[in-house]
Amino acid sequence: MCPVCGRWLGRRIPCAACNEAEMGFSRGIYGFYYEGGLRDAVHAFKFQGRKDVGRRLARLAVDKVRPLRGAFDLIVPVPVSDRRLRERGFNQSYIISEEISAVTGGTIDHRALVKRGGTRDQFALSRRERRSNVRGAFRVRDRSSVEGKRILLVDDLFTTGYTASEAARTLKASGCAGITFFALARTP
Numbered sequence: 001m002c003p004v005c006g007r008w009l010g011r012r013i014p015c016a017a018c019n020e021a022e023m024g025f026s027r028g029i030y031g032f033y034y035e036g037g038l039r040d041a042v043h044a045f046k047f048q049g050r051k052d053v054g055r056r057l058a059r060l061a062v063d064k065v066r067p068l069r070g071a072f073d074l075i076v077p078v079p080v081s082d083r084r085l086r087e088r089g090f091n092q093s094y095i096i097s098e099e100i101s102a103v104t105g106g107t108i109d110h111r112a113l114v115k116r117g118g119t120r121d122q123f124a125l126s127r128r129e130r131r132s133n134v135r136g137a138f139r140v141r142d143r144s145s146v147e148g149k150r151i152l153l154v155d156d157l158f159t160t161g162y163t164a165s166e167a168a169r170t171l172k173a174s175g176c177a178g179i180t181f182f183a184l185a186r187t188p
Helices: 014-020 038-049 051-064 084-087 092-103 127-134 162-173
Strands: 026-031 074-077 114-115 138-140 150-158 178-186
Touching: 014 127, 026 114, 026 138, 026 162, 038 051, 038 092, 051 092, 051 178, 074 092, 074 178, 084 114, 092 178, 114 162, 150 162, 162 178
Parallel strands: 026 178, 074 150, 150 178
Antiparallel strands: 114 138
16 A cells, blocks of 8 residues: 555555655555445535534544554644634544544644635545645644644545645644644545
């Protein structure tokens, strides 16, 4: 598997897409493939306000993160826009981060990374549009909160990797020591 995006390759080297995209994080870990019943469950979590489903999925996937206990200093959920937060009432990445924290004892900083306004929803965009849509989409609120820290960056879904990559590059530019990425699900 590609150690960055988790795509099955038959060998453990970065895939061509990850080499080309320069992901910004050194390792990617994924709970499930985003297909079938899991896809439906993730949709219920994200779009129907089913936090209970999200928590349950995160608890099932957290075994993939358990071996990282002590390998990161801070858990940073990928932020959503203020508009999306008002619509949903919650940030799904924060819910997942809470479950990871409960198992690993890791500290969550949900304010470290901020999403700027003006981006469109990624799910409705082409691969090329996704990349340009997230360029410059994040900023670090307080550099001292991430400087020198090993970060576990958490999101709900990994599709092209552009969101995770842009968030990771933003954190790296603020001086963090390293980034591992965890997504609840990844597209096959």
